[in-house]
Amino acid sequence: MGSNGTPKMFISAGEASGEHYGTLLIPALRRLVAEVEFFGLGGRRMEALGFRPVVRSEDVAVMGITEVVRHMPRIYREYRRLRRSIAAEKPDAAILIDFPDVNLSLARHLKRQGVPVIFFVSPQLWAWKKYRIRSVQRYVDRMLVIFPFEERFYDDHKVPAEFVGHPLAELGPPEVTREAFARQVGLDASKGWIGLLPGSRGKEIRLNLPEMVRAAGILGDGYEYLLPLAPTLTEPQRDHIRVLLSELLAAEARPPRITLVEDARAVLHQARASIVASGTATVEAALIGNPFIVVYRVSSLSYAVAKRVVDVPHVAMVNLVAGKRIVPELIQGDFTAGQVVSQLRPLLDNERARAQMEAHLRRVGEMLRGEENAIGRVAQVTCDMLRERIHA
Numbered sequence: 001m002g003s004n005g006t007p008k009m010f011i012s013a014g015e016a017s018g019e020h021y022g023t024l025l026i027p028a029l030r031r032l033v034a035e036v037e038f039f040g041l042g043g044r045r046m047e048a049l050g051f052r053p054v055v056r057s058e059d060v061a062v063m064g065i066t067e068v069v070r071h072m073p074r075i076y077r078e079y080r081r082l083r084r085s086i087a088a089e090k091p092d093a094a095i096l097i098d099f100p101d102v103n104l105s106l107a108r109h110l111k112r113q114g115v116p117v118i119f120f121v122s123p124q125l126w127a128w129k130k131y132r133i134r135s136v137q138r139y140v141d142r143m144l145v146i147f148p149f150e151e152r153f154y155d156d157h158k159v160p161a162e163f164v165g166h167p168l169a170e171l172g173p174p175e176v177t178r179e180a181f182a183r184q185v186g187l188d189a190s191k192g193w194i195g196l197l198p199g200s201r202g203k204e205i206r207l208n209l210p211e212m213v214r215a216a217g218i219l220g221d222g223y224e225y226l227l228p229l230a231p232t233l234t235e236p237q238r239d240h241i242r243v244l245l246s247e248l249l250a251a252e253a254r255p256p257r258i259t260l261v262e263d264a265r266a267v268l269h270q271a272r273a274s275i276v277a278s279g280t281a282t283v284e285a286a287l288i289g290n291p292f293i294v295v296y297r298v299s300s301l302s303y304a305v306a307k308r309v310v311d312v313p314h315v316a317m318v319n320l321v322a323g324k325r326i327v328p329e330l331i332q333g334d335f336t337a338g339q340v341v342s343q344l345r346p347l348l349d350n351e352r353a354r355a356q357m358e359a360h361l362r363r364v365g366e367m368l369r370g371e372e373n374a375i376g377r378v379a380q381v382t383c384d385m386l387r388e389r390i391h392a
Contacts, residue, residue, distance in 0.1 A: 007033060007386055010091035010115065012041040012082070012106055014057045014099035016200040016232040017280040019043040021097050021120065021167060021375070026051060028379035033386065039089065041082060041102070043232055054085040058232050075102070083109050090115075093386045095378070097121050104132060107139040116385045120144045120378050122161075126153045126312075133157050141385065144378050147321060148367055164377040165370020168280075168287050174266040181270055185226075185261050192348065193224045195267040195274030195290070196258065197281045200230035202237045206244065207297040208277045213248040214337035215275065215344070216256035225256050226271060228264035268292075273347040273354075275340060278315050282327070286318040286361045287368065291347040291354050293328040294318075295335045318364055326360035 009029070013022035023045045026038055038050065043057040055078040079102060086094075086109060094110045096103035100123030107117045122145045125132050136143060136159050143154050143161040154161030182189040196216065198208035209227075216225045227245070229238060242260070249255040261267060264281060268274060268290040276282050278296040285292045294316040314320050315329050328343040330336075346353040370377065 006035050006037050007093075007390060008037045008039065008089055008091045009382075009386065010040045010086060010089075010094040010110070011038055011046070011051065011097070012094070012099065012103050013043070013046065013097040014041050014102055016043075016057075016230045018097040018099055018121065019046055019057050019232060022046045022051070023049060024167060024375045025095065025120075025379060025382075028375050029382060032379055032383040036386075039085065039091075040094075041078075041099075045231065055081055058234050079105065082106060086110060086113055086115070092116075092389050093382060094118065095120055095382055098123070100124075100132070104135050104139070108135065111139040116141050116389055118142045118144060118378070118382055118385065121146055122150045122154070126150065133159070142381055144381060146368070146374065147317070149320070162377075162381070163370060165372070165374040166283065166287075166368040167374045168284055169365060169368040169370075170373060170375075171265075171287070173288060174263065174269045176263075176266050178270050181266055185259055187224050187226070187259060191222065191224045192272040193226055193267075193270055194219070194344075194348075195264075195271035195276070195285075195292075196225055196227045197264060197267070197274060197276045197285075198227070199277040199279060200232060200281075202233065202240065204277055204279075205241055207299075208295060208335075209241075209244065210248055211295070211297070211335055211337050211340065212275050213245070213252065213256070213258065215340035216258065217252040217254060218337055218341045219256070219344070221254065221256060223256070223272070225258040226261050226267045227258050228261050228267050230264075231262075273344060275344065278317075278329075278331075282316050282318050283368070286327075286364050289358055289361050289365075291357045291361075293330065293340065293343045293347070295330045295340065297332055297335050318361070321364050321367055322360060326357065326364070 011022055013019045022042050026049045039052040041055045042051050042053050047053055093116045096119045098121040110117050117140050119140045143159050144164050145151055145161055146166040148163050151161050151163040179189055196212045198205045268285050268288045271290055274285055274290050274292040276285050276292045278294050282294055315331055316327055318327055319325050330339050
């Protein structure tokens with residue numbers, strides 16, 4: 001607790017989706033605990049709400065085995081800064097959001113400091129690294145999960161867990177009209193629009209965008225192509241993406257028109273269909289009801305290791321929730337421009353195929369809604385734990 005008696009809360013949100021949940025949680029917690037100080041790992045949007053970043057999420061957001069290894073010295077340096085801040089400031093409670101490579105280590109340190117730990121958005125231990133369940137059992141007081149099958153997994157492993165629903169399931173559709181959006185970003189509203197969502201990290205974009213551009217080149221100029229940029233990308237990363245896109249378009253005999261935009265949800269709401277890299281954006285597409293295909297590519301080493309250790313029937317979360325393949329998956333070698341076009345065309349041209357996928361996506365949306373507001377429930381659990389700690 002601060003010297004003025006104000007409760008202190010440590011939050012760790014190291015990726016774009018985690019920072020989005022952090023921006024929702026901070027005001028929800030303030031409605032329950034009027035005076036509370038937030039610090040830890042977070043991004044610009046959280047900082048705008050009064051969060052004090054010890055480490056910025058933009059500085060540690062990497063993915064994949066080879067990427068983590070290459071950036072390990074910097075990640076570990078920032079991790080030590082977070083540990084020192086916990087020891088110095090002695091928070092009254094901690095919320096760790098996803099980002100397991102860092103957050104499970106932070107959970108151990110927090111628990112040893114006597115800080116109650118809430119983990120929101122489960123690590124995908126059910127898919128791989130099941131040995132890490134021991135760390136969760138020892139160092140996490142409450143696991144709050146956003147997919148229904150995860151609650152069963154943790155129950156089976158004697159971890160206090162609760163399915164709170166997926167926060168994105170509670171959002172209404174974007175309010176911007178097609179005509180207004182077209183004016184904002186300079187699009188032709190008379191054409192069909194296709195969303196290109198290659199991921200939120202620079203490495204993902206470099207690996208996924210080239211094949212998306214080639215597919216757009218095959219589909220031709222009868223469509224407008226929209227490429228949203230994640231808010232966690234830094235200006236140098238954005239500049240690099242602009243250069244990459246320019247180079248990719250220059251290599252096309254008939255380059256498609258691809259427009260960079262800021263609002264991924266508006267893209268998914270307005271697009272005829274989308275090509276979406278595996279990740280949170282696939283859940284957003286499902287909840288909005290936009291027909292889409294899932295693609296993904298990582299480094300060869302990351303993929304070779306993942307093939308040996310990942311044990312799931314599907315890659316796309318929407319398919320795991322549904323319990324069957326409701327959206328096509330093109331992963332690694334299967335992710336080619338020709339395959340993308342062959343899987344996407346029915347969703348553009350065949351009304352029956354579109355209607356069937358839309359019905360499946362509505363069902364997934366129903367499964368992802370909790371009994372109450374997800375962020376509100378996380379805030380309430382955290383508030384209860386904070387009060388127990390203060391009055392103990």
